[in-house]
Amino acid sequence: MAVCYDRLWHILIDRHMSKTELIKAAGITTNAMAHLGKNEAVRVDVLAKICGALNCNIEDIVEIIPDKEEHAHGER
Numbered sequence: 001m002a003v004c005y006d007r008l009w010h011i012l013i014d015r016h017m018s019k020t021e022l023i024k025a026a027g028i029t030t031n032a033m034a035h036l037g038k039n040e041a042v043r044v045d046v047l048a049k050i051c052g053a054l055n056c057n058i059e060d061i062v063e064i065i066p067d068k069e070e071h072a073h074g075e076r
Helices: 006-014 019-026 030-037 044-054 068-073
Strands: 002-004 063-065
Touching: 019 030, 019 044
Parallel strands: none
Antiparallel strands: 002 063
């Protein structure tokens, strides 16, 4: 399984908000932002802080991409 944060980047674009502004508003580290930028896993508390700063739900900022093999077998 993989994670994708494209939804987060779209929200930032729509709100004319930079990554630096989000780091400050959410109180997250630049390291956490670097992981997000690489579609790497981050702690749930990081996602919760982002959701709080953006006033959105977790599914608004992250998408779980199933592996092709899992998807073909209908597994989760």
